[in-house]
Amino acid sequence: MSDLAIELSGVGKRYKYFALDNIHLKVPAGQIMGLIGPNGAGKSTTIRIMLGLVHQDSGEVRVLGHRMPTEQVAAKWDIGFASEDMRLYESMTLGWHMSFMQRIYPNWDSAYAQLLLKRFGLRADQKIKGLSHGQRVKATLLLVLARKAKLLVLDEPTTGLDPVARHEILRELTAVMAEEGRSILFSSHNTHDVEQISDQITFIDRGRIIDSMDKEMYLDRWRRLRLEVPHGVELPALPGIIGIKRDGRLAVATANAYVPDLAHAYESTGARVQRVENMTLEEIFVANVEHSREEVEA
Amino acid sequence: MYSMNGAFVISQSDKRPMYLQIMEQMKQRIAVGDWKEGQAIPSIRQLAVDLEVSVITVKRAYLELEREGVIVTQQGKGSHVASTPGLGAKLREQELEQHLEQAMRIAAMLGIQPKELEEKLREAGDRFSGNGNGKI
Numbered sequence: 047m048s049d050l051a052i053e054l055s056g057v058g059k060r061y062k063y064f065a066l067d068n069i070h071l072k073v074p075a076g077q078i079m080g081l082i083g084p085n086g087a088g089k090s091t092t093i094r095i096m097l098g099l100v101h102q103d104s105g106e107v108r109v110l111g112h113r114m115p116t117e118q119v120a121a122k123w124d125i126g127f128a129s130e131d132m133r134l135y136e137s138m139t140l141g142w143h144m145s146f147m148q149r150i151y152p153n154w155d156s157a158y159a160q161l162l163l164k165r166f167g168l169r170a171d172q173k174i175k176g177l178s179h180g181q182r183v184k185a186t187l188l189l190v191l192a193r194k195a196k197l198l199v200l201d202e203p204t205t206g207l208d209p210v211a212r213h214e215i216l217r218e219l220t221a222v223m224a225e226e227g228r229s230i231l232f233s234s235h236n237t238h239d240v241e242q243i244s245d246q247i248t249f250i251d252r253g254r255i256i257d258s259m260d261k262e263m264y265l266d267r268w269r270r271l272r273l274e275v276p277h278g279v280e281l282p283a284l285p286g287i288i289g290i291k292r293d294g295r296l297a298v299a300t301a302n303a304y305v306p307d308l309a310h311a312y313e314s315t316g317a318r319v320q321r322v323e324n325m326t327l328e329e330i331f332v333a334n335v336e337h338s339r340e341e342v343e344a
Numbered sequence: 345m346y347s348m349n350g351a352f353v354i355s356q357s358d359k360r361p362m363y364l365q366i367m368e369q370m371k372q373r374i375a376v377g378d379w380k381e382g383q384a385i386p387s388i389r390q391l392a393v394d395l396e397v398s399v400i401t402v403k404r405a406y407l408e409l410e411r412e413g414v415i416v417t418q419q420g421k422g423s424h425v426a427s428t429p430g431l432g433a434k435l436r437e438q439e440l441e442q443h444l445e446q447a448m449r450i451a452a453m454l455g456i457q458p459k460e461l462e463e464k465l466r467e468a469g470d471r472f473s474g475n476g477n478g479k480i
Contacts, residue, residue: 076399077399077400078398078399213396216396217396220392220393220396220397220398221393223389223392223393223398223399224389224390224393226389238356241362242354242362242396242397242398243396243397243398244398245398245399245400246400260400261398261400261401262363262400262401262403262404265361266361318453320453323359324359324360324361
């Protein structure tokens with residue numbers, strides 16, 4: 047098998063009011079990829095194409111070495127997929143679902159399933175129809191995690207959860223990484239979750255991938271420079287700076303390709319760099335979406 | 345499997361990137377003597393699981409600490425604290441130096457001369473000892 051868990055090249059899918067355009071995406075094996083984007087950006091469509099649930103119009107998809115959608119039957123044994131719209135049998139208990147999964151999947155880990163039951167505060171004799179939203183999400187995740195699949199694909203696993211439940215889930219996802227060679231792709235619009243647990247991040251907006259790379263490298267490139275600018279000094283347009291806000295003597299420049307030379311370049315114009323700040327993924331997300339939309343519209 | 349490194353806490357209100365926070369907390373363990381010179385430390389993957397953060401973030405912290413000569417990582421053997429004599433004391437000193445440099449930087453920005461800064465440091469020292477345990 048290649049060292050990529052997922053590889054999408056040049057994938058396109060056209061709907062009447064929405065199109066995925068030329069999607070290139072690589073998820074290295076053994077890593078967590080966080081897929082971030084606003085509502086309606088194309089995250090779920092991208093995920094469904096990976097799983098072979100939606101067939102792309104163009105481009106190549108490989109998941110764990112399987113070509114999708116043609117080899118989806120073989121691929122499914124190795125992929126654990128969970129999404130909010132996943133249906134469980136309402137009148138059956140969680141325990142019934144657990145034994146059902148155990149009969150289908152040879153890698154089912156009963157001891158781990160029991161452990162998750164305890165950690166998630168769930169009970170096997172609970173009927174699905176009596177579960178709260180948070181309990182349903184945790185029940186679905188339990189059923190997927192205990193399969194011990196090589197690849198987990200999770201569509202919005204933490205959406206609508208209270209902070210404690212979110213924390214429980216993030217903890218289990220990072221614990222999966224203790225075993226080398228297992229991979230996770232999850233989508234979210236909670237940038238904090240993505241910043242905390244992903245090794246790789248992909249930004250998607252309006253059916254296009256804006257950025258996809260190593261999270262540490264990515265966070266490192268974005269900076270906010272706080273400047274003091276004397277009257278009469280015009281700040282030059284510098285490469286790597288995507289926006290400047292100025293108000294009197296104070297200015298804030300946002301860089302998406304920061305290098306220390308940028309600060310020196312401003313200082314040579316007579317401005318003083320007061321501070322160079324790191325940005326959170328949330329701040330980067332908003333700045334990046336706005337910037338890329340401006341570029342498209344320009 | 346849970347929390348062998350329970351006292352590592354990543355703060356969400358700390359504006360610095362997570363890898364810097366991890367570096368700082370590892371250095372503190374060495375500075376206070378919990379992690380001794382030459383001692384084996386958790387693997388990158390283990391610490392990532394314990395801290396519930398991505399492997400790549402912990403890897404970055406380890407790489408930077410290796411570059412600073414604080415830890416040593418050997419392929420296949422894991423990581424350990426560097427065997428530099430007096431490493432803990434050096435790290436404590438380094439932390440003080442960083443704070444002093446920061447003070448110098450702010451003073452320069454405000455146009456305060458070194459002599460004046462010395463005076464202010466002395467005043468701060470008086471306030472500190474005047475408050476008993478230094479609760480400012």
